Structures are given as C-alpha cells and as structure tokens.
C-alpha cells in the first residue's frame with residue numbers, strides 16, 4: 001500500500017508533505033498532505049492562522065513550497081507558476097470580493113477565459129456557466145457592482161469555471177454573506193461538483209462546509225490534524241466543541257423528571 005507521503009495517482013490534486021512559508025519568516029505549512037479526488041468537495045477547516053489560505057496559495061502556484069511535491073492529475077507541478085497551474089486545470093477564487101464592479105457581469109465572466117483562444121470554446125463555457133448559475137444569466141448585462149454580495153460571489157464562481165478547471169480552489173466563499181446568500185453559495189458548490197468539478201474549499205463556517213463536502217481535513221499548526229469523510233468529522237467529538245459549536249451536555253444537567 002502506498003504510504004501517506006507517496007503520490008497515489010488517483011487524485012486530481014495532491015499536495016504531499018508540503019513545507020511552505022512567507023519570505024524568511026517561520027514555516028506556515030509543516031509537512032502537510034492533502035489530496036483532492038475527481039468531482040469531490042474537500043474542505044479545510046481549522047483555527048485562524050492554521051494555514052488554510054496558505055494551502056490554496058501553494059496549490060495555485062502563488063506561493064512556491066520550500067519542500068514537498070504538488071501533482072496535478074498525477075503530473076509533477078511543484079514549481080509551476082500561477083499561469084501554468086491555471087493551464088493545468090486549477091482555478092483560484094480568492095478570499096473577499098474580486099468582481100470588477102464597474103464592468104458588466106458578462107465582462108467579468110469573460111475575463112475568466114483570458115487563456116482560452118477558441119471563440120467556440122468560450123461560447124460553450126458561457127452557456128455552461130449561465131446554465132449553472134441562473135443569476136449570472138438573468139443579470140448578464142447588469143453592472144456587477146449593482147449585484148448583492150452573494151450574487152457577486154456567483155459571478156466569481158462563473159468566472160473561475162470559464163477555463164474548464166479540474167479543481168476550483170475556494171477561499172472563504174461565504175465570508176460576509178447573510179444566511180440566505182450563504183445557503184445559495186453552498187448549493188452552488190454542490191452544483192459545481194455535480195457538473196464534474198472538484199473543489200478544495202476553505203471555510204470558517206465549518207459545520208455548513210462539512211455538510212456540503214465529501215471529505216474534510218482539520219488543520220492545526222500547518223499540518224493536517226484529523227481527516228476523513230465529512231460525515232465522520234461532523235460526528236467527531238474532537239471537532240464538536242472547537243469548530244462546530246456543539247455543546248457537551250453538563251454532567252448533572254437537570255432533566256424533566258428532576
């Protein structure tokens with residue numbers, strides 16, 4: 001059986017034994033291994049500063065690891081630039097809002113296709129994302145700045161899918177959204193998976209993210225502390241109190257019969 005630190009070959013994205021940090025500062029990721037299978041949602045949860053966003057930066061080529069390996073579709077991609085990672089099939093939706101508010105929804109979405117040269121391919125992808133995100137189709141000619149935060153997030157998702165990525169990296173997609181918009185965002189993530197796209201998701205909203213995800217990894221101090229099927233993590237008492245807001249019953253909690 002392949003060890004944890006060996007490339008497995010059955011995954012779209014593999015980050016194996018990664019060490020990474022910023023400049024001369026101390027390491028942020030300290031031997032982290034994360035794997036994303038085809039058409040699955042993998043969710044990274046953990047405390048502030050654990051290194052979740054840094055994992056996505058390494059995966060998209062924004063930050064070169066000091067050691068370890070990155071494989072995309074089983075191919076070596078460790079020192080790829082962001083442009084080459086995009087061409088290899090990894091699309092990164094950054095934290096916060098990144099739509100160009102003074103451009104139309106159509107212009108924002110088409111910007112995602114800047115590496116695609118075939119007009120026929122672009123037209124086919126436009127149909128695909130309009131079908132996947134009804135709001136994008138309905139507001140196609142509106143100024144992006146006139147859309148709500150949740151609607152703008154869907155424009156970002158649509159833009160990220162214009163290159164037909166194999167894996168979409170989503171950094172805190174529900175940040176700053178109200179509960180209803182948050183719910184829509186998680187529904188759209190599930191729809192991306194149904195359409196065949198794998199997702200590596202970083203979320204503060206750990207419970208809702210794990211409810212959507214197939215697999216989860218709990219990061220702590222730059223390593224994967226606990227990992228497994230998302231349903232198992234949701235039931236894991238080690239996560240309950242820390243990340244999921246579960247309360248442990250008081251030892252002598254009064255009952256109705258008391």
Ligand SMILES: Nc1ncnc2c1ncn2[C@@H]1O[C@H](COP(=O)(O)OP(=O)(O)OP(=O)(O)O)[C@@H](O)[C@H]1O
Pocket residue numbers: 022025028046047048049050051052053054055
């Ligand atoms: N551009 C940067 N330059 C220097 N240090 C950074 C940079 N970005 C992040 N860090 C540091 O790396 C560590 C991990 O940050 P990261 O954003 O990956 O954590 P996170 O788990 O995503 O946290 P949060 O949940 O708060 O977003 C933190 O100590 C942070 O200060």
